[in-house]
Amino acid sequence: MDIPPAEVQRLTGFANLFLLLSFVLIVCNGSVDLLSATVSCLTWLEEWLLYFEWTWGRTNARFHDLVAKYKIGDPAIRNIIRQKRNIILKARSMWPFYATYEEDEKLRHSSWNVRYWGERIVFWDDTDIGMLKPSDAGLNRRTYSSYYGGNVAKGGVFIQLCGWLGVWELWMGAVSDTYYIMKSGILGSQKDFALLDLSSDVPFTNILDKGYRCSVAAWRLGQFVLQPSFAKSDQQFTTNHLLSSAAIATDRGQCL
Incomplete structure (x- = not known):
């Protein structure tokens, strides 16, 4: 044919x-x-x-x-x-949940190595799946997301530099991004995978947007977080903070 x-x-x-x-x-x-x-x-x-x-x-x-x-x-x-x-x-x-360090290193585009050589990078974000409005008031509150403007299920999605994609389990839409990544087992799965990866035990570096607050939770499990810099309302970004935040946003925009 x-x-x-x-x-x-x-x-x-x-x-x-x-x-x-x-x-x-x-x-x-x-x-x-x-x-x-x-x-x-x-x-x-x-x-x-x-x-x-x-x-x-x-x-x-x-x-x-x-x-x-x-x-x-x-x-x-x-x-x-x-x-x-x-x-x-x-x-x-x-299939394994993540690409191994060796696979990721060999299959990624060489341009990524300028910034992330020797790192196990994974871009994470949350996304929604729309659902009908539940008749039960309690279930309606637990599934309603003001960010998405309706009742949704929320799930994690990721991509590694080599292009390996994956998803994580669905939770009710009212949970915050921070609560989701801290409590859903994502960080623990990364720790286990890195320890069992025969090619390298380099920990994961999670590149997130600034809506997440999980640096300490990742550190406790031996993983890392990279995200745009925060600045209080009465403070200004330094040049380094501005360049770092712009680079992270650009990289996330290319992958997600």
Whole structure:
């Protein structure tokens, strides 16, 4: 099947068919049998395209639309999505949560080494997933976030310099960013990972925005925090504080 790169990207989000198939081969752990297994009358490639089209959600996001396009029933489409999703989830569950120090060092762009040579850098931020307003008053208070302007679940997202992405568990939206990163186990997981990393025991340096207040909590677990400088309302930034804050903001903007 010859599909133009522009069409592949429009349907699935992948830049071309080669990248899509590379991803599929990775999550199938190199197994051609698993890659080509089907659960419908469609070909194995059509099933993967259907799954990614549904996941990407830019063209035929509704089951009704997928039924009309692929000429198969709703139950068959659900079976395809379930089977492909389970393959991907199983593969992801076997991967380490973070990239090792050696992997991060070798796969990151060389420009990062100007500022972060020898460091295990991870950019963290919180994001939201919208939800309906609960009818229970207590649950409504616990999920309402003034920052996001509604009822949400809040979760952590991160990226390392090599491009390795990850997410952390969802909490109720009313918790602060500081409380989330201190109590959700993120810092403890970093300590454990660094100690078990055979390539290096260099601790993590978490690059955060200035809304977090967790430097002491990170220090207690042997990790570090780097974030823009704070200044009281009656004080001005020094030149060093200004340059440091601008550099951190720029780096976060490039990654997050």
